[in-house]
Amino acid sequence: MQINDSIEGLELVYQRPATLTDTPFHYCPGCGHGVAHKLLMEVVEEMGIQENTIGVAPVGCSVFAYHYMNIDMQEAAHGRASAVATGIKRVLPDKFVFSYQGDGDLAAIGTAETIHTVNRGENILIVFINNGIYGMTGGQMAPTTLIGQITSTSPYGRDEKLIGYPLKITDMIAILPGAFYVTRQSVNTAGNVRKLKKAFQKSFEFQKLNKGTCFIEVVSNCPSGWGMTPVEANKWMEENMFPYYPLGDLKVPRTEKEKGSNNA
Amino acid sequence: MIRGTVHFKIEICKGCELCIVACPQESLGLSNKINLQGYRFAELIKDNCTGCINCALVCPDAAITVYREPKSALRKSGKEAVEVK
Numbered sequence: 001m002q003i004n005d006s007i008e009g010l011e012l013v014y015q016r017p018a019t020l021t022d023t024p025f026h027y028c029p030g031c032g033h034g035v036a037h038k039l040l041m042e043v044v045e046e047m048g049i050q051e052n053t054i055g056v057a058p059v060g061c062s063v064f065a066y067h068y069m070n071i072d073m074q075e076a077a078h079g080r081a082s083a084v085a086t087g088i089k090r091v092l093p094d095k096f097v098f099s100y101q102g103d104g105d106l107a108a109i110g111t112a113e114t115i116h117t118v119n120r121g122e123n124i125l126i127v128f129i130n131n132g133i134y135g136m137t138g139g140q141m142a143p144t145t146l147i148g149q150i151t152s153t154s155p156y157g158r159d160e161k162l163i164g165y166p167l168k169i170t171d172m173i174a175i176l177p178g179a180f181y182v183t184r185q186s187v188n189t190a191g192n193v194r195k196l197k198k199a200f201q202k203s204f205e206f207q208k209l210n211k212g213t214c215f216i217e218v219v220s221n222c223p224s225g226w227g228m229t230p231v232e233a234n235k236w237m238e239e240n241m242f243p244y245y246p247l248g249d250l251k252v253p254r255t256e257k258e259k260g261s262n263n264a
Numbered sequence: 265m266i267r268g269t270v271h272f273k274i275e276i277c278k279g280c281e282l283c284i285v286a287c288p289q290e291s292l293g294l295s296n297k298i299n300l301q302g303y304r305f306a307e308l309i310k311d312n313c314t315g316c317i318n319c320a321l322v323c324p325d326a327a328i329t330v331y332r333e334p335k336s337a338l339r340k341s342g343k344e345a346v347e348v349k
């Protein structure tokens with residue numbers, strides 16, 4: 001059958017953001033890193049802040065984020081992205097600054113930097129991609145790996161008696177006074193993609209107002225590390241990751257009205 | 265029904281099929297051809313795309329461009345009562 005894909009009489013309603021370079025992502029098919037990159041850059045494009053945004057790339061699969069995001073970027077040593085972002089923001093307070101980090105980067109080797117950055121209330125956005133595994137190095141167990149989850153270093157499944165429980169670092173972050181906006185979102189459906197984009201938008205708006213640290217966890221997939229097809233991986237994520245890492249806001253700014261009633 | 269269509273940047277598509285499962289119209293499928301990366305790429309297989317952009321939103325490789333009938337055209341053809349979500 002001949003399919004009619006003519007655009008005559010139609011208008012453009014969606015296209016790849018111009019703030020992404022033309023370099024194809026090196027990510028595995030279906031990897032959530034791509035969706036997160038794309039949304040971040042859509043927001044940068046729509047807010048017209050391409051010239052004024054500085055990103056900090058991690059060590060992990062997204063180590064080459066600076067090849068894809070067409071903005072100024074700095075690579076950080078493993079786990080140190082939020083510390084590097086702190087330095088950049090303090091020297092250039094008028095720039096929008098974000099770090100982009102995986103769970104191995106942010107919640108394992110970078111735990112100290114992450115917690116202290118948020119505790120200081122640094123006026124940056126931290127994007128935390130939680131795929132429950134070390135993707136880049138071959139699918140080893142991460143602090144966020146679920147109980148019973150099989151990885152290359154937990155071949156019999158994560159045993160909490162031996163290894164401890166999966167770390168809900170976002171919940172820990174949310175109780176720190178320096179955290180202004182903390183939310184957990186995902187990339188699996190069109191609806192969730194829209195919500196994640198909204199969270200990115202809000203975070204940059206808050207940063208403009210010097211509100212403090214915005215922290216966005218993105219519950220994501222790693223089809224290669226999990227040994228699944230992308231479609232299976234998203235289903236597994238919905239059934240296993242979402243119950244343990246429920247989506248939604250963990251800390252939202254109080255409205256002026258709420259503040260008033262608390263003081264009274 | 266509102267008419268829309270999608271164009272794929274086939275050379276950067278990785279055939280992950282996430283757009284295919286995201287499409288409420290079941291308009292998409294994988295081609296039998298492969299691209300230079302070696303992946304079967306996504307393509308339009310039916311003429312019923314409404315331009316809802318769901319596929320483009322979930323595509324991890326930002327490979328999809330979406331077009332849709334403009335609202336003004338809908339008004340002219342009396343189709344405006346159709347709800348676009």
Ligand SMILES: Cc1ncc(C[n+]2csc(CCOP(=O)(O)OP(=O)(O)O)c2C)c(N)n1
Nearest residue numbers: 059060061078102103104105133134135136
């Ligand atoms: C100091 C140091 N220790 C260890 C490594 C090895 N290493 C590279 S990436 C990585 C973990 C990446 O996992 P994650 O942050 O979850 O990102 P993903 O690859 O899953 O996106 C590790 C341990 C390194 N590069 N540097």
Ligand code: SF4
Nearest residue numbers: 027028031061135222
């Ligand atoms: S190994 Fe996992 S996290 Fe890394 S690019 Fe592949 S799917 Fe994504």
Ligand code: SF4
Nearest residue numbers: 277278280281283323
């Ligand atoms: S979601 Fe994107 S990369 Fe995946 S099959 Fe569809 S067009 Fe290709």
